[in-house]
Amino acid sequence: MHTPPVWRIARENARLIGYRCRRCGFVEFPEPRKTCKRCRAPAEFEEISMGTRGKIVSFVVQHRLPEGFETPLPLAVIDLENGARVYGQIVECKPEELTVGLEVEADFRVFYDDAGLRVYSYKFHPVRG
Amino acid sequence: MSVVGYGAAIPRKRISLAEINRAWGRAGGRGERAVAASDEDVVTLSVTAARRALAHAKIPPTELGAIYACSVSLGYGEHTLAGSVALALGAEGPVTLCDLGLSTRSVTSAIQCCVDAIRSGRIVYGLVVAGDVLPAKPGSESELSSGAGAAALVLGSGPGVAELEGFGSHAEGFIGRYRPEGDFPQMDDERFVFQQGVAVHVAHALRRLLERTGLKTDAFARAVFGAPEPRWGARVAPKLGLSERVFTLSGEIGSAGCAMLLLDLIGALEQSQPNEKILVISWGPGGSDALALTVRERSLSLPTVAEQVAHKELITYPEYLRAMRLLGG
Amino acid sequence: MAQHSLRNKVAIIGAGMIKFGELFDKSFETMIEEAYLNALKSVDKGLDPKEIEAAWLGTLYPPQGNSGVLLSFATGLFGIPVTRVENACATGSDAFRNACFAVALGLYDVALVVGVEKMRDDGGGLIQRTAVKQLWGGRGVTMPAFFGLHATAYMHKYKISREEIALVSVKNHRNGALYPYAHYRFECSVEDVLKAPYISYPLGLYDCCPVTDGAAAVLICRAELASQYTDKPVFVLGSGLATETFFRGGDLTSFPATRYAAQQAYEMAGVSPDDIDVAEIHDCFSITELISYEDLGFAPPGQGIALLKEGIVQLEGSKPINPSGGLLAKGHPIGATGVAQIVELFEQLRGQAGPVQVKNNPQLALQHNIGIGRTATGSVSCVHILGRG
Numbered sequence A: 001m002h003t004p005p006v007w008r009i010a011r012e013n014a015r016l017i018g019y020r021c022r023r024c025g026f027v028e029f030p031e032p033r034k035t036c037k038r039c040r041a042p043a044e045f046e047e048i049s050m051g052t053r054g055k056i057v058s059f060v061v062q063h064r065l066p067e068g069f070e071t072p073l074p075l076a077v078i079d080l081e082n083g084a085r086v087y088g089q090i091v092e093c094k095p096e097e098l099t100v101g102l103e104v105e106a107d108f109r110v111f112y113d114d115a116g117l118r119v120y121s122y123k124f125h126p127v128r129g
Numbered sequence B: 001m002s003v004v005g006y007g008a009a010i011p012r013k014r015i016s017l018a019e020i021n022r023a024w025g026r027a028g029g030r031g032e033r034a035v036a037a038s039d040e041d042v043v044t045l046s047v048t049a050a051r052r053a054l055a056h057a058k059i060p061p062t063e064l065g066a067i068y069a070c071s072v073s074l075g076y077g078e079h080t081l082a083g084s085v086a087l088a089l090g091a092e093g094p095v096t097l098c099d100l101g102l103s104t105r106s107v108t109s110a111i112q113c114c115v116d117a118i119r120s121g122r123i124v125y126g127l128v129v130a131g132d133v134l135p136a137k138p139g140s141e142s143e144l145s146s147g148a149g150a151a152a153l154v155l156g157s158g159p160g161v162a163e164l165e166g167f168g169s170h171a172e173g174f175i176g177r178y179r180p181e182g183d184f185p186q187m188d189d190e191r192f193v194f195q196q197g198v199a200v201h202v203a204h205a206l207r208r209l210l211e212r213t214g215l216k217t218d219a220f221a222r223a224v225f226g227a228p229e230p231r232w233g234a235r236v237a238p239k240l241g242l243s244e245r246v247f248t249l250s251g252e253i254g255s256a257g258c259a260m261l262l263l264d265l266i267g268a269l270e271q272s273q274p275n276e277k278i279l280v281i282s283w284g285p286g287g288s289d290a291l292a293l294t295v296r297e298r299s300l301s302l303p304t305v306a307e308q309v310a311h312k313e314l315i316t317y318p319e320y321l322r323a324m325r326l327l328g329g
Numbered sequence C: 001m002a003q004h005s006l007r008n009k010v011a012i013i014g015a016g017m018i019k020f021g022e023l024f025d026k027s028f029e030t031m032i033e034e035a036y037l038n039a040l041k042s043v044d045k046g047l048d049p050k051e052i053e054a055a056w057l058g059t060l061y062p063p064q065g066n067s068g069v070l071l072s073f074a075t076g077l078f079g080i081p082v083t084r085v086e087n088a089c090a091t092g093s094d095a096f097r098n099a100c101f102a103v104a105l106g107l108y109d110v111a112l113v114v115g116v117e118k119m120r121d122d123g124g125g126l127i128q129r130t131a132v133k134q135l136w137g138g139r140g141v142t143m144p145a146f147f148g149l150h151a152t153a154y155m156h157k158y159k160i161s162r163e164e165i166a167l168v169s170v171k172n173h174r175n176g177a178l179y180p181y182a183h184y185r186f187e188c189s190v191e192d193v194l195k196a197p198y199i200s201y202p203l204g205l206y207d208c209c210p211v212t213d214g215a216a217a218v219l220i221c222r223a224e225l226a227s228q229y230t231d232k233p234v235f236v237l238g239s240g241l242a243t244e245t246f247f248r249g250g251d252l253t254s255f256p257a258t259r260y261a262a263q264q265a266y267e268m269a270g271v272s273p274d275d276i277d278v279a280e281i282h283d284c285f286s287i288t289e290l291i292s293y294e295d296l297g298f299a300p301p302g303q304g305i306a307l308l309k310e311g312i313v314q315l316e317g318s319k320p321i322n323p324s325g326g327l328l329a330k331g332h333p334i335g336a337t338g339v340a341q342i343v344e345l346f347e348q349l350r351g352q353a354g355p356v357q358v359k360n361n362p363q364l365a366l367q368h369n370i371g372i373g374r375t376a377t378g379s380v381s382c383v384h385i386l387g388r389g
């Protein structure tokens, strides 16, 4: 929350706020836009809560990553309940439990350390019981 | 004055005391302690607990007039836990932020400050949140009890899950346990700290609470006791006539610092019936606070602490060292 | 709609490259210089460097600044326009495409295109460049992860196994073992592919292209001037380029950017996928080639694997794909890759591809790249169709 790029999307990042195209329903996140990627045209957007649950569209298990990551690290493309698609790291899940379609829930976590200051965002864990 | 909602966050990773002892060539060890994953810390756990408390209270974040945040292990000399929680909840704007810490007693100080602000009419609802990931020197005795977790209460003047009946406090410039910045916790002679500090301060605070509320110790169905060393609760209870009534999760999750008192309180609330009374006592450097609660409604905040305690992943000592960033990197 | 086309306006008259590999003994500029000299040498009737009126340099990670002047330093070609192009894995092919625009327009008679990349000087390769300080923009998403996500989705939807996808690696390593410019010149079996350590599950080591240095160069001219330089020119018939992101939708079993770029190129060339005799397509990972068969129209969705199983895309098949061994064996020095594919197809169409010369007397060739940008959140594809004069 101190570098300008992180500060610019602080609200959206901390509260999973997205912007939905009133014409086609595409959810822009985390920066608000005035043009729609799906309509390929200028569009009006409304602020929405993206919800905290979603489904895995596809996934990988990362085995080779630079310093700053622990491996094996599951990574997924996730469709959130209110229409947004995001990248998400999966926590509290064994690699063999991952499947396409697995239901996951947002989990607030440390992402990285920037000059001693931790920066936070959401990872996802499988929906429990 | 009521608790209108509460929430808890306990990390999923646990290490058994037997596993820690095994790593150091010691035998035995009963119970487990919670371990924060390398991407969990005071802020993430506190935010999660606060969000659950707000959802349980069923009030929008804009209704919060103040946030009191406590931790003895935030890891920063300058920072804001209260502000980090405000951002995540969407409670920014005309909100009083108060960051407390240094002593595990600060969680009951926070409750008192919040109650005062509500009583004065300055705010309608306030949030008290506490989170800790207690560091411990590998191989030390406190490694066996240093847990992690966070919990939050939403307080308000209307009806709620439980009613606050009153406070009793005792202050003394007694330190006993301390942690130099960037270092592990240190303690003076543990028997000295308990006998001349904890036991004395707690007795004073409880006596004042009982005097103020007119209650007797046998009025309480359950007692929770927040202190950096969880065994002190069990040791002080007989002296206060509370032996079988002490409720604690410390055998399952270790001590979660400032959060321990609230986690135990939430655990006690989950088991309580309407009209039962709960005694809450904190101790930390500086003394002790005691407060009395009467349960009004049995209402669970999800996930419950019982579920969170049960939902665990046991890890090995090397995995623990990695999660606690004790191996560098 | 556009009124102009590249079709038959630009001829390739020379093409050369250097042997790809871990070229610790060659600098960025030395690699450019060698590729350029090889391209000059390949012009049948000779070409005086003074005839080169403009140049394009495709490179992603130049060692000293981001200017086209690097090409001038390497070749001595100062005093003419030199433009540096960067467009992810389509960098080399987009540099070529932009050079074609200028020559087709008649601005220049002769132009040079060089693609180059020095991947090994900084150790770890692209994985070391993985986004760490990112929140939602592809944090921890490596190149293998981006394509691995497509592999998982594809395997799930079409019930394709890792064993089947491995056939791509086996084919390309077989070709690469024969190709003199390839980084890796060994064959591998399905078992080798399956037993290799995972890089990004479901992709293992042999599903991934290596970290490779290399450079390639082509010389182009206005089509009507081609006969001054060679009796066997290769003509540019079609070109397409498009971007996409799966954040707009889709199930990750296709690279729509390739579909758009291919459609543009086929339309411009007036040909269909069935007409293509030989292709160099982007196999940065095994799965990329398999999905690209479908995106380029060589097979219906989910049926690309049949081309491998039936031998159609093998060196001896009716539609050989990646006779050079592709990126998997030849290597993928990013800026050089697209240009090197064009070098290879130039030789194939002229019947000069030596040990990997395809046997079907090719008339039409297709070149394809798919790359990812914006820290693995978007993709860009470039397609060219080339034909024999």
Ligand SMILES: [Zn+2]
Residues within 6 Å of the ligand: A021, A022, A023, A024, A025, A026, A036, A037, A038, A039, A040, A043
């Ligand atoms: Zn739209």
